[in-house]
Amino acid sequence: MAGRSGNLFSSIFRPVGRIVSPVWTALRRQLAQTPVLAFQLGVLVAVLLEQWQGEAFADLLGFRRIPRFFGIVDIFEPFSDLDFSGILAPFFPSPNNISASPLQDSVQALGELATTFVKAFFYQGPRAPGFFDVTFRVLIYDIVVFVVPILIIAFLLRPLVSELLRRFPKWSLILVHLIILAAIVLLWGDDGGTRELVLIFMGINIILTVSLNLVNGYMGEFSVGHAAFMAVGAYVSSVMTMWAFVDDRVFGAPALDPSWGLPVGFAIALFAGGIAAAIAALLVAFPSFRTRGDYLAIVTLAVNFIVQSAINNMEGIGGARGLNGVPLWSDLSWVLLTTILSVFIIHSLVNSTFGKGIIAIREDEIASELMGVNTKRIKLVTFLVSSFFAGVAGGLFAHVLAYINPGNFGILKSTEVLVMVYLGGMGSISGSIIAAIIFTLLLEALRPLAILKWVVIPLILIVLMLFRPQGLFGFREIELNWGWQKAKEKPEVSGATAED
Amino acid sequence: MPLLKTENVTHFFGGLKAVSDFNLRIEPGELVGLIGPNGAGKTTVFNLVTGAYRATEGRIIFDDQDIVGLPPHQINKMGISRTFQTIRLWNEMTVLDNIKVAQHGHIQYDLKDIFLQLPRYRNQEQAIEAQAMKMLKLFNLADHAQQPARNLPYGQQRRVEIVRALAANPKLLLLDEPAAGMNPQEIEELMVFIQRIRSELGVTIWLIEHQMRLVMNICERITVLDFGETIAEGGPDDIQRNTKVIEAYLGVEDEEIS
Amino acid sequence: MTRQRSVLMFCLLLVLLASVSVWPLAAQGDCNFVGEAVIGVIAPLTGDIPRVGQSTVEAAEMATDERNAACGLQINGENYEVIIVVEDNESKAESSVAAATKLIVDDEVIAIIGPQSSKQAVPTGQVANDRETPMISPWSTNPDTTFDRPWVFRAAFLDPFQGPVVAGFAASEFGATNVAVLYDIASDYPKGLAENFRDAAEELGMEVVAFESFTTGDTDFSSQLTNIIAQSPDVIFTPQYYNEVPLIVQQARALGFEGPILGSDSWGTPDLLALCGDACEGLFFSTHYAPDIATDVAQTFINAYEELYGAKPDDVAALTYDSFQLLFRAVEDAQSLERAAIRDGLANIDLYEGVTGAMSFDEQGDPTKCAVIIQIHEGAFTYYDSACPAGFPPEDM
Incomplete structure (x- = not known):
């Protein structure tokens, strides 16, 4: 932590670091030796603890409710009143808002902004507790409810868990991990409100990001129209479920017995949406894979617009008005299951020798072809798999909004997915997952900042690109101590993060 | 029956004749050299045989089959594997993965087997990995298996590239200037290496090389190209005495001086 | 070293300050x-x-x-x-x-x-x-x-109401018999309104001689307008937004269309006046309210x-x-x-x-309410007429 001497940062943190550092090192060693399963159990206990006493404790700390998303949302709330509009507006007068002295007005607005900003840090009454106050209380809450219980449980259970990990076969352990993960997500997310919704969008974003990473990261092509395939999947699956299982205004009475809708009908519809997206991708792939380079970018960009226009002109499915009345079936468990399956399948693909051919194409396409890799086929398969999952994500997306509109699947949506891919790092599944989680959470956490959000998020991205141009985890995966494999050469890898 | 037979193979780049009427027979188990001054069309011949370029005229018969027009990966699968003049490893991938991916032509499983993790997939993956490790051990590269290919020193990368070419279990191995950039000591090791490949794996080898010492020492038969034309063919001793060859090389040296 | 310490002290002070400081509360008034x-x-x-x-x-x-x-x-x-x-x-x-x-x-x-x-x-x-x-x-x-x-x-109010209002206005005010429509097919609002207008106009016995579309983001409408003008309509209806209307109006005038151009409530942003200037003078659109009403x-x-x-x-x-x-x-x-x-x-x-x-x-x-017709008059939105659903507002009002 203490780096070059002389700079302000290290001068503040070196004394702190001197005390904290040995503790931190020891803690990290402990963390690294603790298998993931122990942490999972710790989190499970913490989540239960929050459900049991969280509200009471939040009340004790003076919160009106349990801090949202571990308090990330709450700490930004004090800044919700910042008003930037007055600074530049005087210089760009509109016909009915002309400022006599723009500079003076602007300076005044700047002053007001500064005051609001400074005030936002401090306590100003129960309705405006201020950043410091909220952060302090949020930290206490998180430490007491999450950090401490997780650490205690994880360390206590470590011997037991390690023993279990040694005894049972790997596949059963994977199952145990997944079950506990599902329990954590479902328990924590089942608040019937924002948590559930944000987790759902998180899952959808994970599928989108991981699947796009397959093409842009692993294969090294540049697809910019992921939302098009999402749209195809969304529309196909929605039309299927609406036509077959729902009494709606577009298709009339259900064609099949509505009781078949869940889970069979929805599963089939999602799958069909994915297949439809893959077929759409096939139409793109044939012309665009004949040449290499930026061509795919241009074609996919065009496809994004073509798909939107096509849907705009299909009156039977709502056209530009959108399709309303899609059943609200994408609940947390569906999204969780689909996300796990998608990640598992893509993970299996890129870790197979067959899938490593994808990376070989990125590294050197001509050499790959000469060394026996059927590059045309692999590129096609990769693109289809990627689009398939975009379609599945689209299907989930439609069934959580209950309404879809071609405008939802524009170039902006594609860009959002691209941002997540590059944030997480090319060719890294764990990076993509982390990026999707962070991005979704960031959108929610920075909600109080309103307009400022779209200043802060790009800034974060720029800073990240300056310091980590390869993304958070470019071309490598986070290594976790799963416990079933012998730790190889990297004993320092911690349980939660991989640092340089 | 020859392993490889080229019949009047001719190739044009636009209007330029890069290779003209190239005729060659390689018998199984031979170690054949292809030499010639820079720009003589040696690598073009390799590219034609491996399918990177499609011969404008002529036939290339490999294992009794005309391979002109087949996609490169299929030619590779049939048993022709090669290395490159400049190293073309998949740099970000580990050495082991490089060797594994080179066995792509032999993969039998399909997507369904991967997604469902069926036994067919698992068994083949194990076989591929075992084969790769065997190859690495055979050529003393097993220690580097988990390292990204780009981290290896130059000489090692050359060897990995040769092992990668061998991983596809070829009948014919094409080596494009394997000694390029090596010092005498390394060349010495390389010669042993190439001899070992032939003796232990029984692979037919055809190589392009500028290092005359290497060519003359290990090749049984040599073809000399100049401006796309075959100017000489024969054993090392014949070639060294051939006046056309000496002229061609001297001419090149003149060029280099001017 | 002293500077470092002072920075550290300052940070500590700031945190201390934060935990105790209370800013004056806003005046509450006497509403209890x-x-x-x-x-x-x-x-x-x-x-x-x-x-x-x-x-x-x-x-x-x-x-x-x-x-x-x-x-x-x-x-x-x-x-x-x-x-x-x-x-x-x-x-x-x-x-x-x-x-x-x-x-x-x-x-x-x-x-x-x-x-x-x-x-x-x-x-x-x-x-x-x-x-x-x-x-x-x-x-x-x-x-x-x-x-x-x-x-x-x-x-x-809903589009199905606004369409007939404008169509009726075109008939009563200009005696229009041939009408043309230019709209953005990729945006649901203009599209819905354009279709409502077309249906209403046909119901009133007018002929829709041209029904031309473009997509969001287009700025050159000359080919559509040429098609429209070739059919010599009495009025053109374009339910577009303030950023497109000025372009459409100016290009239509440049291509020689002299007749009235009608719009809908999406015209009703002051920015339209600034962007369109004199070209929009005298044009009409229907909307929710008139500022000078x-x-x-x-x-x-x-x-x-x-x-x-x-x-x-x-x-x-x-x-x-x-x-x-x-x-x-x-x-x-x-x-x-x-x-x-x-x-x-x-x-x-x-x-x-x-x-x-x-x-x-x-x-x-959905609300039952009247629409107003606004004219752009001397660079301002001016109330011109209103159109109400049958039987509204009730007589006793």
Whole structure:
């Protein structure tokens, strides 16, 4: 932590670091030796603890409710009143808002902004507790409810868990991990409100990001129209479920017995949406894979617009008005299951020798072809798999909004997915997952900042690109101590993060 | 029956004749050299045989089959594997993965087997990995298996590239200037290496090389190209005495001086 | 070393200061608020149409401030302060749904005002309806927003009403027999309106000689306009937004079209006047309200708004303001802050005299109200005529 001497940062943190550092090192060693399963159990206990006493404790700390998303949302709330509009507006007068002295007005607005900003840090009454106050209380809450219980449980259970990990076969352990993960997500997310919704969008974003990473990261092509395939999947699956299982205004009475809708009908519809997206991708792939380079970018960009226009002109499915009345079936468990399956399948693909051919194409396409890799086929398969999952994500997306509109699947949506891919790092599944989680959470956490959000998020991205141009985890995966494999050469890898 | 037979193979780049009427027979188990001054069309011949370029005229018969027009990966699968003049490893991938991916032509499983993790997939993956490790051990590269290919020193990368070419279990191995950039000591090791490949794996080898010492020492038969034309063919001793060859090389040296 | 220490001390001081400092509280007035009524506002502050978001927030703040100055909402003789929680939906449906869920579950709002665009209002209406929270979308015109959703209302009239109004105006004012339409096929509002207009015009015995479309983002309309002008229509109807209308009008004039060009409520932003200049002089469009209309309510609102924000309110602001007034009225009618009671209160409003005219809700939660025809006259929006549904407003008003 203490780096070059002389700079302000290290001068503040070196004394702190001197005390904290040995503790931190020891803690990290402990963390690294603790298998993931122990942490999972710790989190499970913490989540239960929050459900049991969280509200009471939040009340004790003076919160009106349990801090949202571990308090990330709450700490930004004090800044919700910042008003930037007055600074530049005087210089760009509109016909009915002309400022006599723009500079003076602007300076005044700047002053007001500064005051609001400074005030936002401090306590100003129960309705405006201020950043410091909220952060302090949020930290206490998180430490007491999450950090401490997780650490205690994880360390206590470590011997037991390690023993279990040694005894049972790997596949059963994977199952145990997944079950506990599902329990954590479902328990924590089942608040019937924002948590559930944000987790759902998180899952959808994970599928989108991981699947796009397959093409842009692993294969090294540049697809910019992921939302098009999402749209195809969304529309196909929605039309299927609406036509077959729902009494709606577009298709009339259900064609099949509505009781078949869940889970069979929805599963089939999602799958069909994915297949439809893959077929759409096939139409793109044939012309665009004949040449290499930026061509795919241009074609996919065009496809994004073509798909939107096509849907705009299909009156039977709502056209530009959108399709309303899609059943609200994408609940947390569906999204969780689909996300796990998608990640598992893509993970299996890129870790197979067959899938490593994808990376070989990125590294050197001509050499790959000469060394026996059927590059045309692999590129096609990769693109289809990627689009398939975009379609599945689209299907989930439609069934959580209950309404879809071609405008939802524009170039902006594609860009959002691209941002997540590059944030997480090319060719890294764990990076993509982390990026999707962070991005979704960031959108929610920075909600109080309103307009400022779209200043802060790009800034974060720029800073990240300056310091980590390869993304958070470019071309490598986070290594976790799963416990079933012998730790190889990297004993320092911690349980939660991989640092340089 | 020859392993490889080229019949009047001719190739044009636009209007330029890069290779003209190239005729060659390689018998199984031979170690054949292809030499010639820079720009003589040696690598073009390799590219034609491996399918990177499609011969404008002529036939290339490999294992009794005309391979002109087949996609490169299929030619590779049939048993022709090669290395490159400049190293073309998949740099970000580990050495082991490089060797594994080179066995792509032999993969039998399909997507369904991967997604469902069926036994067919698992068994083949194990076989591929075992084969790769065997190859690495055979050529003393097993220690580097988990390292990204780009981290290896130059000489090692050359060897990995040769092992990668061998991983596809070829009948014919094409080596494009394997000694390029090596010092005498390394060349010495390389010669042993190439001899070992032939003796232990029984692979037919055809190589392009500028290092005359290497060519003359290990090749049984040599073809000399100049401006796309075959100017000489024969054993090392014949070639060294051939006046056309000496002229061609001297001419090149003149060029280099001017 | 000393400098380092002083920096450290300063940081510590700052933290200490933070934990104890109390800034003076805002003056409370003498209303004796016993509680608060939290209302959620969902607006597109970022995204495609930030102007709409800004108008929404301005009108919302004005409505609440006015109300609180008059001691908030009176329920059973006690005063409740009105608090608004504004959420940005980035002009995205998923963000809007998340915002609505957050407002309903976390902020426990009594009702939601917004979102404005149908693209967000339709899915958000589903959330509000499922979670039994009253929602009023001031500006959404898609029938799906309120259809079969007892908890969802809107303040704007629907496209199926506006189309006939303009068609009727074209017939009565210009005696038009041949009409042409130019619209954006990729945007649901212009498209819906264009189709409504076409149907209404045909019903009135006019011939739609040209029905030309373009897609969002186009700036050159000359080929469509050439086609239109070749059919020599009496009027052209173009239900487009303020950024497209000036281009369309100028290009039509340049191509030699002399006749009137008609529009819809999407024209009603002051920016149109600035961008279009003289070219739009004398043109007509239908909308929700006229800034110079003579009702007291409207005048008071317009003056107050102009004083506060230095600009004339656009229709979004007026409709948002009306939505708030409707909600306040419903709360006080119901004498309750319960969501169900407020919903009933809204449904039972028999006649409300608002900025955008008199209105009441039909059984779908859509308003019955009059449209006005505005003329652009001497660089300003000027009231020209109004068109009401049959039998509205009631005679006894």
